[in-house]
Amino acid sequence: MNPRPQPVLLAALGAAVLGLGGIGWLARDLTAGGEESSSRSLLDLLEEVGQPAGGQRQEPLPRPAPLPPRHPSWQSPLASSCAPSRPAERQRLGQLVEQLRRSPRRVAIDPTNFGERFSHDAFGNPLDPTPRVVVLHETVYGMSSAINTFRTPHPRDVDQVSYHALVGLDGSVVKLLDPSKRAFGAGNSAFRGQWAVTNPAVGGSVNNFALHISLETPVDGEHAGPRHSGYTAAQYDGLAALLALWMQTYPIPLDHITTHRAVDLGGERADPRSFNWRALQQRLQDLGVLC
Numbered sequence: 001m002n003p004r005p006q007p008v009l010l011a012a013l014g015a016a017v018l019g020l021g022g023i024g025w026l027a028r029d030l031t032a033g034g035e036e037s038s039s040r041s042l043l044d045l046l047e048e049v050g051q052p053a054g055g056q057r058q059e060p061l062p063r064p065a066p067l068p069p070r071h072p073s074w075q076s077p078l079a080s081s082c083a084p085s086r087p088a089e090r091q092r093l094g095q096l097v098e099q100l101r102r103s104p105r106r107v108a109i110d111p112t113n114f115g116e117r118f119s120h121d122a123f124g125n126p127l128d129p130t131p132r133v134v135v136l137h138e139t140v141y142g143m144s145s146a147i148n149t150f151r152t153p154h155p156r157d158v159d160q161v162s163y164h165a166l167v168g169l170d171g172s173v174v175k176l177l178d179p180s181k182r183a184f185g186a187g188n189s190a191f192r193g194q195w196a197v198t199n200p201a202v203g204g205s206v207n208n209f210a211l212h213i214s215l216e217t218p219v220d221g222e223h224a225g226p227r228h229s230g231y232t233a234a235q236y237d238g239l240a241a242l243l244a245l246w247m248q249t250y251p252i253p254l255d256h257i258t259t260h261r262a263v264d265l266g267g268e269r270a271d272p273r274s275f276n277w278r279a280l281q282q283r284l285q286d287l288g289v290l291c
């Protein structure tokens with residue numbers, strides 16, 4: 001809930017560079033097949049801007065990115081277990097996984113609220129954008145309110161927010177973003193000493209390698225207090241099914257399922273409140289993904 005600003009500066013810079021490149025291409029196209037001119041046009045001069053002598057473009061050398069501040073390391077409440085699952089539960093939850101795989105419920109959100117994963121940080125260092133950490137959140141208000149927020153254009157960085165999926169109190173899973181996209185789920189954040197600094201103005205974040213899921217908060221949780229009555233059994237079913245699907249698809253180890261509270265570096269986020277790890281443990285064990 002309430003992530004902080006996301007970078008648009010680099011995108012704007014990239015657009016400016018692409019624009020300049022476009023002018024250069026236009027200049028070549030306009031002169032192709034025509035007579036050589038002894039005087040250089042404005043477009044020719046523009047094409048040469050930023051190019052060193054010899055005409056070879058040179059990428060700036062990468063500089064070391066800052067490391068995240070010291071932060072308590074994540075200790076997962078989930079435990080590996082190869083104990084025999086409950087067959088009926090395994091079958092029931094397995095059907096949910098298949099349903100999510102074959103016919104998920106999707107809702108398209110506004111493009112201002114998400115972005116592409118970055119292949120390089122702001123300092124020129126390569127980044128691995130593979131989703132490999134799952135961050136759990138809660139909505140605080142209802143599903144329709146959350147969806148409405150994500151579908152609303154937010155030109156200002158501070159208002160932009162998204163998750164990859166929502167899980168309703170009735171257990172319904174709504175996919176908002178393909179995992180290949182970068183959701184704006186967390187602001188200044190890190191996981192076990194890792195973050196990606198894509199906009200130094202707002203610090204590092206886990207967003208470039210994270211998948212974000214938000215649980216619908218029960219009605220008695222619509223406040224800033226420390227706890228509420230918790231999530232429904234159907235909600236843990238839907239969450240476990242989605243996690244199992246992603247764990248089969250991406251390199252997400254069990255102990256990479258974490259919370260917004262744990263990754264937040266500002267110490268301001270407490271979600272998801274009143275989360276029952278045992279309920280999730282049992283379902284993931286039934287699904288056989290903890291072995």
Ligand SMILES: [Zn+2]
Binds near residue numbers: 001136137260269271
């Ligand atoms: Zn959150």
